Amino acid sequence: MNSYQKSEELFLRATKVIPEGIYGTRKPGFVLPKASPYFAARGAGGHYWDVDGNEFIDFMCGYGPNVLGHAHPEVDAAVRERVSQGFSFNQPTEEMVELAELMTRLVPIADWAVFAKNGSDVTTWAIRVAREHTERSKILATKGTYHGSHAWCAAYPAGVTAEDKANIVYFNWNDLEQFERLVEKHRGDVAGVIMTPYYHPACAPSIMPAEGFWKGVREICDREGMLIILDDIRVGFRVHIQGSYAMFGIEPDLICHAKAMANGYPIAAAMGTKEVLGAAEAVFISGTYFYSPMEMVAALTTLRILEETDAIPEIARMGTRLKEGLESLGKSHGYNVTVSGPAAIPYLSFDDHPDLYHMQTFCREAIARGVFFHPHHNWYICAAHTDEDIDRALEAADAAFKVVREELGG
Amino acid sequence: MDATLQASIFLKAIMPLMENLVEYDQEAAAAIEGEKLTVQFDIKDGPAAYLTVENGAVRHGIGKHAKPDLWLTFPTADHFNNMIAGKGKPGIRKGFTRLGFLTKKFPVLGKRLMYHLRGEGKDDSSPEARRFQVELGFRALLGGMVAVVSDDPKMKSIAESMPVGTLYARVLPDGPQGSFGKVADNTFTATFGEAVENPNAVMELGSLEIARQLINGETLPVIAIGTGDVVIHGSIPLVEKINVLLGRVSRVMG
Structure with a gap:
């Protein structure tokens, strides 16, 4: 005992x-x-x-x-080496460019990457990019899905105002008809949809996407000028070196990565296609620690090991x-x-x-x-x-x- | 704090405790001896409740009584809350001659209720008194949850997303017990004093003392859970939503 x-x-x-x-x-x-x-x-x-x-x-x-x-000896050794040279600077380091290059090579659907610390950082930023790109307000999301702890997606109401969630519209996982109805209801004001590759709530079984679900979402988004934001934070590189979109046949415009990219070192990434680059450049993203090369070295090493082994x-x-x-x-x-x-x-x-x-x-x-x-x-x-x-x-x-x-x- | 919600919790969760109070507390019982009347508390565009005093007993009802003897009106929830805090007076729509109940008897009930509910006499109280305090607190929290799911816009999303099911709570080894559950969309129930068969979740409070500390805010539920003084089994989604409601009720009740 x-x-x-x-x-x-x-x-x-x-x-x-x-x-x-x-x-x-x-x-x-x-x-x-x-x-x-x-x-x-x-x-x-x-x-x-x-x-x-x-x-x-x-x-x-x-x-x-x-x-x-x-x-992990290789990841930790690379981090120790970086730490010995300092890791908190006034400018980013070369590792930031290397990591963006590596990730855009590994995730061929994406053309660029930005880095932050946690999943919430990048899911929140990604919905802002979608809004900027489309000049629309609303984001569709599946009921009961965790996208982080920021106010727009907080699971509990303490400290959250109605305004914080006013532009988030929920639908049920795999319910393409409901998705379509909501798009129609808010036609012209839906910037995009944020979803995980499959449904993975707490305290309940995971549910895979129904046949044709993601394809249907893509078709509706293309027709309506909406973006798909793939929250790949929990799944990501654990299932496929390109991330889960390759496994599930998803065609996202923006992808959020975090957990399985640096073997525990705190880093998150948002990636996107060249079509949304302009919006990504317009939406401010920064954080004192977002440029830290320590975690980037960990990510570089982790992703190389995942790729090469x-x-x-x-x-x-x-x-x-x-x-x-x-x-x-x-x-x-x-x-x-x-x-x-x-x-x-x-x-x-x-x-x-x-x-x-x-x-x-x-x-x-x-x-x-x-x-x-x-x-x-x-x-x-x-x-x-x-x-x-x-x-x-x-x-x-x-x-x-x-x-x-x-x-x-x- | 939302004034309407505060008033709603008082009218729907605290005021009903006067039924139990006069059965237990001699001072409260003495205050209503020989009284026979119905008092209506009526907040404009807000909640309403009434108390019927007769034969040494108090009966509580939500809504409007057909023929109250004393009809108190409040232009806003703030006015009602101020009266409860002893800082304001109500409007009288009916029953000027019965106003003495409000000014002399009702404050005694309120004072004695708070005495027990807040455990003000805990240091020298008997085991029965402590049990009574826990019972009152238990009832208040159950009633408070029913009030917040119907009257608190902030809790609307919690009420909506709560799974259908019942949480059964009991104080070990043989203390008060009760339940709170969602029967269907927008339908919630609370029971007191009855065991529940096949609940979706169970919350066991290790002792009357732990229950008292939780009700008085001397310890936090999360700490009691961590120390094992409170044990929870079953549907965690149900428990987590109910915990949010409980937290809200506790904050509103102060």
């Missing part, structure tokens, strides 16, 4: 000086309070250790950024082993379980128990056995995961399913 004593002590210290102690997606209530760590200490490859010394196979990968694994197919292979193993184990314990989403970004669900009691018990038991499965969020596979990790994860899952059966039955 894991002890989380230090985690809990740190949490109590934190509550005295930090709102909520731990905020946002890392707050204890979003995972499994008392049954999972609150604070991490170190990581290596596909594993990490919490402040109490408990070791876990890491199937969250820092909520996505660790695509090559923790403390079999990291991406290996991630898919490991994910497929995990998916097939979990579905088979679930069945052997009498449960209909589905692992949805791409193999690299799996989401496990008990099909007959959408209220999550079964999922929470399952993940509690897996975590107790050293396998960090999140009960409410999709998981991530990284290139450092090994066949042995998958074997251990499935062994823990087998035991966890057994406990679920004993505690909750069918």
